Amino acid sequence: MNVVLLGPPGAGKGTQAVRMCEVFGLKHLSSGDILRAERKAHSELGRQAQDYMDRGVLVPDDLILAMMMEHISRCEGGTGFLLDGFPRTVVQARGLDERLGERGWKLDAVVDITVADEEVTKRLTGRWTCPKDGRIYHELFSAPAKAGVCDDCGEALTRRKDDEPDVVGQRLRTYHAETEPVKTYYEDRGVLRTVDGGGTADEVAALTKEVCRT
Ligand code: AP5
Ligand code: MG
Secondary structure (H helix, E strand, C coil), rough: CCCEEEEECCCCCHHHHHHHHHHCCCCCEEEEHHHHHHHCCCCCHHHHHHHHHHHHCCCCCHHHHHHHHHHHHCCCCCCCEEECCCCHHHHHHHHHHHHHHHHHCCCCEEEEEEEEHHHHHHHCCCCECCCCCCEEEEECEEEECCCECCHHHHHHHHHHHHHCHHHHHHHHHHHHHHHHHHHHHHHHHEEEEEEECCCCHHHHHHHHHHHHHC
């Protein structure tokens, strides 16, 4: 099964992706996480993406498509993949469809996690992430047992630079202008499923599982 998780910044795509990949045995491919790893490795791609990410705008489509197709093609022979944060423009969605079609692959479900702007802003400004294993926390909604430390590996938690309030505002504007039209693209193709992302992480996981199975 191949799945896409859509939704605004802070909707809980990363949180739900980990759960869905466990349940369905999928490979988790987060465009944001891959870009952050490229930056950490000081690669040419990481260098090119840096300024866009820090400003809360999108990295150019051609760079993203090439990067994601490289990771997707490694899923050959597996049980499927889950795309988190990609595609984010109609150009990326069309490019993905074309390239999957060339391999005889397709998307089985595109899950749009809907959450209001005010709620995602609260979620992003309280987010902490483990830089070692990527586990996502929230200081109020899913706090680690010991403040500032990852429950799993003991690493010190960090804040994402693009979670500063002014950058969050820009990321939301970018989402409404460039990513919302992707929903219509998938709706027209009959694969869009909508999930209310306003409940607890467990409630959203139950809804997401259900729509992936239908
Ligand atoms: P990316 O890393 O993809 O960021 P994003 O889409 O803005 O989404 P986030 O990762 O911030 O949020 P999330 O939905 O994963 O929420 P999370 O689960 O962490 O992209 C970053 C940048 O990279 C972009 O701005 C762009 O520059 C570039 N980029 C990436 N992909 C690109 C592409 N395809 N094209 C071009 N450029 C691209 O949850 C958030 C917080 O809420 C956490 O603290 C969590 O604990 C908490 N939480 C989660 N669920 C719940 C819940 N149900 N209740 C309460 N709290 C919750
Ligand atoms: Mg994420």
